[in-house]
Amino acid sequence: MLTNLIVLGIYFAILFGIGIVASKRVNSLDDYYVGGKKLGYWLVAFSARATGESGWLLIGLTAMGALAGFSAYWVVVGEVVGVAVSWFFMAKRFKTLTDKYDSITVPDFLESHFKTKTHTLRIVAALCLSIFVIIYVSAQIDITGKAFETFLGVNYYTGAIAGFLIVVAYIFVGGFVAVVWSDVFQGVLMFLGLLALPLVAYFAIDHSGNIYGTLESLDPNLVNIWGAFDDPWMQAASMLGFAFIGLGFLGSPQVYVRFISVKNTKEIDKGKWVAIVFTFITDAAAVSIGILARYLFTEIGQDPESVLGLAGEDSLMVLLKATFPVFIVAIYIAIILSAIMSTIDSLLVVASSAITRDLYQKVLHPEIGNKDLSKMSARVTVIMALLALALAMAVAIFVPGRTVFWFTIFGWSGIAATFCPMIIYSLFWNAFNQRGALACMLSGFMAVPFFKFYVQKLEGIGPYFEQLDVMGPAFAVSFVFGFLFTRFSPKTAQKAAA
Secondary structure (H helix, E strand, C coil): CHHHHHHHHHHHHHHHHHHHHHHCCCCCHHHHHHHHHCECHHHHHHHHHHHHHCCHHHHHHHHHHHHHHHHHHHHHHHHHHHHHHHHHHHHHHHHHHHHHHCCCCHHHHHHHHCCCCCCHHHHHHHHHHHHHHHHHHHHHHHHHHHHHHHHHCCCHHHHHHHHHHHHHHHHHHHHHHHHHHHHHHHHHHHHHHHHHHHHHHHHHCCCCCCHHHHHHHHCHHHHCCCCCCCCHHHHHHHHHHHHHHHHHHCCCHHHHHHHHHECCHHHHHHHHHHHHHHHHHHHHHHHHHHHHHHHHCCCCCCCHHHHHHHHCCCHHHHHHHHHCCHHHHHHHHHHHHHHHHHHHHHHHHHHHHHHHHHHHHHHHCCCCCCHHHHHHHHHHHHHHHHHHHHHHHHHHHHCCCCCHHHHHHHHHHHHHHHHHHHHHHHHHCCCCEHHHHHHHHHHHHHHHHHHHHCHHHCCCCHHHHHHHCCHHHHHHHHHHHHHHHHHCCCCCCCECCC
16 A cells, blocks of 8 residues: 555656646737647647546456457447547647637537627537536546546545646646647556556466456357347447447547647648557457456356346456566556546546636626636636536445446547537538538537437337447437537528538
């Protein structure tokens, strides 16, 4: 325990140091939210990937690898494809347009792109973003509490509050620059830790046994890449449900603000392979960790419930303790917290920008300059964080059976279904207009809870949609509504800027 605390103390001291150094570079709202648009490709690539992955990668995805087996690799396929499409086909277009409009937030981009005469688009975008960011951040705080409880033996609520206070402190000091620099530091830790653990664990295994055969004996579904169902339609739904997670990389604001912050489009060309390789290695490693944990720490014939309990969200800790000495385990605990906090900090800054810049300054008080809003931005960040903390505590009390994987994916899906189809249309369809953009956002926003809390409960089709989950269906709904409202808008409807 003492070793863990010493290592974590060093880790947190580094984060605070980053915040203090970064604060010296924050002289305006542009600096606070997008680093003055001066960041290089290494910073942007690692920050975007660390933000996009979050704590679900090390705890949620490892658990899914343990529970689902080989079929969890469909998550890897979906995420690699999503990241590749984003960096190869969308990022440069988005960067070029946001520079043209001098945007520092996604709602900034939308209002300029569609040449709107009212603030409706900005208001809807800012409110939708803020709501789902609070949900997503609350999921990360929930993971923080579970991480402290699982790895340090600290009470869940104490751990959640401690992690919350740490991340808010260094954001409050350094803003976006602190977030990006800390993301790089944390992203490097995540990459090295996830790369090393499955390799070391594999060579630590007694190879006198057959890994594939043992897994098949435990549960034949563990080695079935198509999933655990005999029904081909259920198999397809399960496979697509995993793969569709990658759709969230096609325009989610917390990721795309990194493209606003990069120096120029040449940096995007340099950074795309960094992002893709990072995604493939870390995601594949996370699933492999779960599978190896299931192999190492379950016995044929053991009670199924105890097997799932062991190989679920505790699988990473079990594998760590069996593979490494205490000091290395402590470093891995820091890596897990890195994954969590690299997402919390990014989301809070994005949510703060939506309230401070997009609502307060642009809608309510346009006479206020950017410099005057810097202090207010920090205060709003803390308020948003407190709301997320309160939601996390409420969910912990009233939904005790939740899993890290699906709680996080709900928030991720909400942001993605609200914004990604609209961003795709904005970049590639010249006829796309403000009505279509509003239809995309509102339909995607409402479709996520509709599919989660209504469609999945229906008799007959419900189980299929439960496996498919909400990302794909909500994404499709947003796409359809955006097309219809644009296609059948009056000719006088505002079109995108040339």
